[in-house]
């Protein structure tokens with residue numbers, strides 16, 4: 001059997017898959033990045049041991065993590081869990097777990113997974129985006145991941161969006177990640193006078209009550225999302241963009257956020273059509289999948305996903321239109 005670990009900035013989640021790819025078990029723990037690299041290593045080992053004890057056998061282990069293994073030094077780089085940068089994560093975990101490992105960038109794992117059997121299935125060029133604690137991307141051509149010469153293919157979260165924007169851990173200011181991640185949205189709300197105790201869900205809920213501070217924050221967020229996504233579309237022109245991570249649950253991203261993408265993309269004629277026609281026939285299809293909690297999603301026809309949600313409604317399947325109507329709210 002196989003264990004997959006999603007090593008996030010906030011949470012670490014492990015699943016056990018049987019030989020047919022069916023999920024047997026899932027466990028989520030906090031990523032204690034404030035306690036340092038050794039704690040993260042130990043927690044991963046404990047998680048693997050727990051899962052193996054539960055299923056009663058030794059498994060193979062694959063890990064998706066922010067950042068990448070440097071092609072030059074073999075150590076971690078570019079992780080927003082900064083205590084891992086410069087560390088030989090791959091070698092240390094192989095030694096601690098006493099077996100060969102597979103390790104890859106989390107957004108690349110997400111993009112490939114979605115392209116192979118998820119919301120991007122059947123599309124030639126897929127750009128997968130994780131918008132959560134950080135912002136990462138992955139590019140898949142014809143079901144093959146494009147990792148890139150320096151293993152940074154798709155890492156558009158550190159393109160600079162606003163020169164005078166917030167400081168980023170990477171050393172620059174105003175990276176996409178500092179503006180359209182969860183912390184980025186919260187920080188923007190606070191910088192503009194918002195209550196410091198509110199999280200993303202609170203801010204979105206507050207905006208829906210007509211609160212002007214929260215609504216203005218969301219409007220800036222959608223505009224930044226539009227500018228950031230337009231960078232990708234203008235270069236890659238993907239057939240499908242699949243969003244994951246906590247912020248992908250924001251239903252308005254797929255209506256208002258989408259309009260901002262349309263505004264900034266270099267193709268007015270196409271955008272005009274996109275506004276008018278059914279999205280199912282549009283070349284670019286933005287669909288939602290809450291990575292980590294949706295077990296399966298498949299394109300039934302272009303623009304229509306069938307999604308099975310293991311934690312909601314007892315594995316009920318739902319057909320969701322990619323035009324992202326109110327139905328998407330059910331995925332929250």
Ligand SMILES: [Zn+2]
Pocket residue numbers: 157158168169170171172175177
């Ligand atoms: Zn950055």
